[in-house]
Amino acid sequence: MFNRMADLPEREIVPGFRAKMIHTEHVTVAHWTVDAGAALPDHAHPHEQITMVQAGTFELTVNGETHVVEEGDYAVIPGQVRHSGKAITACRLVDVFYPTRDDYR
Amino acid sequence: MFNRMADLPEREIVPGFRAKMIHTEHVTVAHWTVDAGAALPDHAHPHEQITMVQAGTFELTVNGETHVVEEGDYAVIPGQVRHSGKAITACRLVDVFYPTRDDYR
Numbered sequence: 001m002f003n004r005m006a007d008l009p010e011r012e013i014v015p016g017f018r019a020k021m022i023h024t025e026h027v028t029v030a031h032w033t034v035d036a037g038a039a040l041p042d043h044a045h046p047h048e049q050i051t052m053v054q055a056g057t058f059e060l061t062v063n064g065e066t067h068v069v070e071e072g073d074y075a076v077i078p079g080q081v082r083h084s085g086k087a088i089t090a091c092r093l094v095d096v097f098y099p100t101r102d103d104y105r
Numbered sequence: 106m107f108n109r110m111a112d113l114p115e116r117e118i119v120p121g122f123r124a125k126m127i128h129t130e131h132v133t134v135a136h137w138t139v140d141a142g143a144a145l146p147d148h149a150h151p152h153e154q155i156t157m158v159q160a161g162t163f164e165l166t167v168n169g170e171t172h173v174v175e176e177g178d179y180a181v182i183p184g185q186v187r188h189s190g191k192a193i194t195a196c197r198l199v200d201v202f203y204p205t206r207d208d209y210r
Binding site: 024 | 106129
């Protein structure tokens with residue numbers, strides 16, 4: 001039950017988007033390190049997602065609405081809602097997904 | 106869908122444990138600020154919980170097993186498993202709960 005983030009593998013899911021992921025029975029928590037300029041293509045998934053910005057400046061588009069988000073900002077993205085993003089600067093983001101992202105295991 | 110942590114109220118749930126909480130359809134994310142010396146009594150709840158340490162030194166007991174945890178450490182606590190804790194220093198912790206902590210709304 002006790003673990004260290006340092007022991008988690010870091011995986012590059014999309015070019016410039018690297019994550020350490022905690023998968024539990026019900027949720028996935030992804031800690032992202034994002035390179036400046038990296039872009040996440042428009043996509044959707046059945047999972048509910050909370051995106052929280054820990055550092056940096058990120059341009060996030062949800063359901064066609066674009067906001068520039070920074071430390072302390074967060075977005076709640078319901079399942080199946082399309083979203084995309086671009087890192088204006090290097091960023092650290094944390095995503096929480098429900099249910100577990102089995103496709104990221 | 107776009108929000109700021111700064112706009113969330115901070116609530117003291119247990120003496121010395123103050124949280125800003127994001128409640129969604131399925132999960133709750135609690136960002137805690139904990140005073141040095143504050144203690145969380147032994148308790149359990151049906152919710153699955155992930156506790157992640159962002160800063161400080163915290164003594165966490167889960168199911169009778171005690172660990173001193175620090176930045177980058179995390180614990181996965183299944184539903185109904187008893188746990189307690191004490192802040193050795195001032196701490197910043199993030200908890201993710203499934204399902205939503207309606208008792209904290």
